[in-house]
Amino acid sequence: xxxxxxxxxxxxxxxxxxxxxxxxxxxxxxxxxxxxxxxxxxxxxxxxxxxxxxxxxxxxxxxxxxxxxxxxxxxxxxxxxxxxxxxxxxxxxxxxxxxxxxxxxxxxxxxxxxxxxxxxxxxxxxxxxxxxxxxxxxxxxxxxxxxxxxxxxxxxxxxxxxxxxxxxxxxxxxxxxxxxxxxxxxxxxxxxxxxxxxxxxxxxxxxxxxxxxxxxxxxxxxxxxxxxxxxxxxxxxxxxxxxxxxxxxxxxxxxxxxxxxxxxxxxxxxxxxxxxxxxxxxxxxxxxxxxxxxxxxxxxxxxxxxxxxxxxxxxxxxxxxxxxxxxxxxxxxxxxxxxxxxxxxxxxxxxxxxxxxxxxxxxxxxxxxxxxxxxxxxxxxxxxxxxxxxxxxxxxxxxxxxxxxxxxxxxxxxxxxxxxxxxxxxxxxxxxxxxxxxxxxxxxxxxxxxxxxxxxxxxxxxxxxxxxxxxxxxxxxxxxxxxxxxxxxxxxxxxxxxxxxxxxxxxxxxxxxxxxxxxxxxxxxxxxxxxxxxxxxxxxxxxxxxxxxxxxxxxxxxxxxxxxxxxxxxxxxxxxxxxxxxxxxxxxxxxxxxxxxxxxxxxxxxxxxxxxxxxxxxxxxxxxxxxxxxxxxxxxxxxxxxxxxxxxxxxxxxxxxxxxxxxxxxxxxxxxxxxxxxxxxxxxxxxxxxxxxxxxxxxxxxxxxxxxxxxxxxxxxxxxxxxxxxxxxxxxxxxxxxxxxxxxxxxxxxxxxxxxxxxxxxxxxxxxxxxxxxxxxxxxx
Numbered sequence: 001x002x003x004x005x006x007x008x009x010x011x012x013x014x015x016x017x018x019x020x021x022x023x024x025x026x027x028x029x030x031x032x033x034x035x036x037x038x039x040x041x042x043x044x045x046x047x048x049x050x051x052x053x054x055x056x057x058x059x060x061x062x063x064x065x066x067x068x069x070x071x072x073x074x075x076x077x078x079x080x081x082x083x084x085x086x087x088x089x090x091x092x093x094x095x096x097x098x099x100x101x102x103x104x105x106x107x108x109x110x111x112x113x114x115x116x117x118x119x120x121x122x123x124x125x126x127x128x129x130x131x132x133x134x135x136x137x138x139x140x141x142x143x144x145x146x147x148x149x150x151x152x153x154x155x156x157x158x159x160x161x162x163x164x165x166x167x168x169x170x171x172x173x174x175x176x177x178x179x180x181x182x183x184x185x186x187x188x189x190x191x192x193x194x195x196x197x198x199x200x201x202x203x204x205x206x207x208x209x210x211x212x213x214x215x216x217x218x219x220x221x222x223x224x225x226x227x228x229x230x231x232x233x234x235x236x237x238x239x240x241x242x243x244x245x246x247x248x249x250x251x252x253x254x255x256x257x258x259x260x261x262x263x264x265x266x267x268x269x270x271x272x273x274x275x276x277x278x279x280x281x282x283x284x285x286x287x288x289x290x291x292x293x294x295x296x297x298x299x300x301x302x303x304x305x306x307x308x309x310x311x312x313x314x315x316x317x318x319x320x321x322x323x324x325x326x327x328x329x330x331x332x333x334x335x336x337x338x339x340x341x342x343x344x345x346x347x348x349x350x351x352x353x354x355x356x357x358x359x360x361x362x363x364x365x366x367x368x369x370x371x372x373x374x375x376x377x378x379x380x381x382x383x384x385x386x387x388x389x390x391x392x393x394x395x396x397x398x399x400x401x402x403x404x405x406x407x408x409x410x411x412x413x414x415x416x417x418x419x420x421x422x423x424x425x426x427x428x429x430x431x432x433x434x435x436x437x438x439x440x441x442x443x444x445x446x447x448x449x450x451x452x453x454x455x456x457x458x459x460x461x462x463x464x465x466x467x468x469x470x471x472x473x474x475x476x477x478x479x480x481x482x483x484x485x486x487x488x489x490x491x492x493x494x495x496x497x498x499x500x501x502x503x504x505x506x507x508x509x510x511x512x513x514x515x516x517x518x519x520x521x522x523x524x525x526x527x528x529x530x531x532x533x534x535x536x537x538x539x540x541x542x543x544x545x546x547x548x549x550x551x552x553x554x555x556x557x558x559x560x561x562x563x564x565x566x567x568x569x570x571x572x573x574x575x576x577x578x579x580x581x582x583x584x585x586x587x588x589x590x591x592x593x594x595x596x597x598x599x600x601x602x603x604x605x606x607x608x609x610x611x612x613x614x615x616x617x618x619x620x621x622x623x624x625x626x627x628x629x630x631x632x633x634x635x636x637x638x639x640x641x642x643x644x645x646x647x648x649x650x651x652x653x654x655x656x657x658x659x660x661x662x663x664x665x666x667x668x669x670x671x672x673x674x675x676x677x678x679x680x681x682x683x684x685x686x687x688x689x690x691x692x693x694x695x696x697x698x699x700x701x702x703x704x705x706x707x708x709x710x711x712x713x714x715x716x717x718x719x720x721x722x723x724x725x726x727x728x729x730x731x732x733x734x735x736x737x738x739x740x741x742x743x744x745x746x747x748x749x750x751x752x753x754x755x756x757x758x759x760x761x762x763x764x765x766x767x768x769x770x771x772x773x774x775x776x777x778x779x780x781x
Contacts, residue, residue: 002742015163037517049747049772051128052089060258061131062087062768064142064339067753070141072435074099074749075484080622082435088128096772097745099661100479101753102737103142103450103484103488106496106757108134108764111348111730117595117602118731121738122544122752122769129608132766142339143486143753144436144446169299175391177336186385188226192334192371192378193327201763202333203313205324209410216296217324222305224327230254231303232310232375235317236278236368247280249295250367251302259302263288264295279364296323307536309355311371312345312376331377343394349373351397352380352389360628364686439484447578449475450488462678472736487740490735495726501757503722505764511592513559515599518569520585521555527579532556535578538617538683540565540647541652562643563656563688564614572683603688609664611638612687615672616654630677636664655686746774 069085077084077093084090101406103109109131112119182191194204205212231404236248245266251259263280265288273280299321303309311317311326313332318325332342335352349355357373358365436446449471468489479485520536533545541561548555560566566587574585587593603609618627624642631637639658642651658667665686672684741750749772756766 011655019287022700033416049092051772052111076438097747097748101486101751105490106755109767110764112767114504115730119734121734124605126769126771127607128770130151130768132756134758139755144434177338178390179396181336182386182388189382190224190226192329202315205318215322215324218300218303220303220305224306228306229310230308230310230586232371234319234371236367237320238270239272240266240270242268244320248367250371252371256372261368262290264290310375312374329378331374340495348377349658362382393606445484447478447482475740500722501642514588514593516566518560518585519557520583522553525579531579539568540616540654568685603684609687611659611662613665613684614687615680615684617680618653634668636660743774746773
C-alpha cells in the first residue's frame with residue numbers, strides 16, 4: 001500500500017506500522033476520500049475571533065470617533081499601540097483574517113426599516129446593530145483617519161486605493177473644522193449669521209414653523225450689514241408643568257452694557273427650579289410681577305430694526321421667550337467642531353477670552369455674564385478671523401483642561417488618563433491620523449472600491465460610471481488579497497432626491513403610528529374609561545387614549561409608545577372582557593398595514609432580538625435594582641434594560657430582559673406571564689424592537705415632522721414608481737452584500753454602514769451592523 005501524509009501535516013506514514021501497513025480496523029474508521037487516521041489525534045482547532053458589544057438598551061448610539069477606534073484596533077492590534085475599543089471588545093484580534101467595511105452611501109436607518117423585509121440577509125446575519133450620527137461630508141476620512149492621501153484610480157470595474165502618506169503637515173490648518181466651514185480669510189459679521197437652512201436645522205423659531213403661530217416677531221427686518229449692531233442675549237429657565245419657561249432675562253449691547261436684567265414670573269406652576277443652573281429659588285421669585293408678555297414688549301422696543309442677536313445655543317432662549325428674530329450669531333455653532341459636537345460657553349470664555357464664568361462658588365448662572373461672554377466671543381471671532389481662532393487649537397486646550405482635572409483627582413481611573421494622554425499625543429484637529437499608513441509600512445495594501453473617491457481636501461466626490469455589480473465583481477476578486485477593505489455601494493441620484501426621502505419618511509411615520517395604534521370596543525355608553533386605560537396600560541406605556549364616538553357604540557383608540565405593547569394588547573385582550581364588555585381589539589385596517597403580520601413575525605426572528613423578551617405591567621416605583629432582584633431566579637439572565645421617557649427621564653412600566661440562550665428566554669416567558677410582582681400582574685412576549693429602534697421611533701415621532709422636501713407637490717404616481725424601483729435595487733444590494741459576505745474567510749470582521757443623511761432638507765441617523773464571520777455563516781456572538 002502506498003504511504004500517505006497525515007491530515008495534521010506530520011510526516012509520519014498514514015498507516016500505523018513501520019512499512020506503512022494500516023493497523024487492523026483502520027479501514028473501518030476512515031471513509032472513502034479521507035486521508036487516513038492520524039496517529040496523533042484530531043487536528044487542534046484554531047482560535048476564533050469574536051465580538052462582545054454592550055449595545056443592549058440605550059447605549060446603542062456610536063459616534064464616528066468610536067467607529068474609527070474599532071477599525072483601527074481591528075486593523076492594527078496591540079502591536080501598533082492601538083487599544084481595545086471603549087464600547088466593544090474584540091477577542092483574539094490577532095486571529096482576524098481581515099477587516100471589510102461596506103459603506104452604503106446616501107442611505108440611513110430610515111432606508112433599513114422602511115425596506116426591512118427587502119434586507120432579509122442583513123437582518124439575519126449581523127447580530128450587533130447600532131445607531132450612527134448623520135453623515136458628515138468627510139465620512140470616509142472619519143472611518144480611517146483624517147489626512148488621508150488616497151487617490152483612487154477608477155476603472156470600469158471599480159477603484160483601488162493605497163495610502164502612501166496619511167498625516168499632513170502639522171502647521172497646515174486645512175483640517176480644522178473652523179477653516180473648513182469659513183475659510184481662512186477675515187469676513188464681516190454678516191458672514192457668520194445663521195442662514196435660513198441653519199435656522200431650520202437647529203430648531204430656531206421661524207415664521208410658519210409648527211408651534212410658532214403665537215410667537216412674537218421682533219420685526220427687525222431691515223437689511224443687515226457688517227456694521228449692524230450686536231446684542232448679547234441669555235435666559236435662565238425653570239421647569240414648569242408646561243415645560244421650560246423663562247425666569248431671568250438679560251440683554252447687553254456691543255459695549256457690554258446691560259440693557260435688560262429682569263426676573264420673570266412663569267405662567268405655569270414650577271416643578272423644578274433648577275437652582276444649580278438658573279440661580280432661581282422660590283423666595284427670589286415670590287415678589288416678582290413681571291410676565292413673559294412684558295419682556296417680549298420691552299425687547300421688541302429695545303432692538304433696532306437691523307439688530308443681530310448673539311448667544312450660545314440661542315435657539316433655546318428664543319423658544320423660551322416665544323420670540324422670532326431673523327438674524328442671529330450662535331457661538332456654539334460659530335466655533336465649529338467635528339461631528340456636530342459643541343464647545344461649552346464656560347470653556348470658550350476661559351480659552352478664548354481668559355475669563356472665568358459660571359463659577360462653582362456662585363448660585364446658578366448669571367445671564368448677563370453669559371450674554372456678555374457670548375457677545376465678546378463673536379466680536380473676537382469677527383475681528384481676528386477664522387485662521388487666528390483655529391490657531392488657538394481649542395481641541396488641544398480642552399483635552400489639556402480635562403487632563404488637568406483628572407490629575408487633580410487622585411481617584412480618577414488610570415484608563416481615563418491614558419485615553420486623554422493619547423489624545424494629547426495626536427493633535428485633536430489631527431486627532432484621528434490615518435492608520436492605513438501603518439498597514440502600508442508592513443507591506444499590506446488597503447483596498448478602496450466604489451464610486452466615491454477622495455479629492456485633495458479629503459472630501460468624497462462621486463464617479464457614477466461604475467455600477468454596483470461591477471464593484472461587487474471587483475470586490476470578490478480583490479478583497480481576499482487585502483487585510484483591510486472598504487467597499488462602497490451607492491444609489492443613483494434620483495433615488496436619493498430630497499423629495500423622495502421626505503415621502504419615504506412620511507410613509508414610515510404613518511406606518512409606525514398605525515403599528516403602535518389599536519382600536520378596542522364596542523363598549524357600553526356608560527363604560528368606565530379609567531378601567532379601560534388601566535387594563536390596556538398593563539401592556540405597556542400609552543402615548544394617547546381617545547374615545548371614538550362616530551360609531552354606533554363607543555370604541556377606544558389607544559396609541560402605545562412601543563411595538564411590543566400594541567402587539568400584547570392585540571394578542572391578550574382581543575375577545576377579553578374589559579369594563580364589563582366583551583371587546584374586539586385590532587389595528588387600523590389600511591393599505592400600509594397589509595403586511596403588518598409578516599413584519600411582526602420577521603421582527604421576532606431578527607437575530608438581534610434572539611434571547612430578548614419584553615415584560616410589561618411593572619410598577620413605576622420599581623428601580624432597576626429591584627427588578628434585578630425579582631428576576632434573579634430566571635435562568636441565564638444576562639442583562640436587564642429599563643426604558644426611560646426620553647423627555648422626562650422617568651422609568652416606564654416595562655422592561656427588556658436579555659438571556660444567554662434563546663431557550664431560556666422561552667422558558668422565562670412561561671414563568672413571567674401572569675406573574676404577580678408586588679401586586680401587579682405581568683405580561684410578556686418576545687421583543688420586537690431593540691434599543692436603537694424604539695429610540696429612533698420616538699425621534700421620528702417627535703422631531704422629523706419638520707423634514708420636508710422641496711418638491712413634495714410632484715405627482716404621487718412618479719414618486720411611487722421611484723419607490724418601487726428603489727425597493728428592487730435595495731433587495732439586489734442586500735443580495736450583493738450577502739454574496740460578498742459568503743466569500744469572506746472565516747474570522748473576518750465585517751461592518752456594514754448606512755452613513756445617514758445630513759442636508760439642508762433634513763437629517764436622518766445612520767445605522768451600523770457588524771459581526772465576525774464564522775463557520776455557520778453568521779456573525780460570532
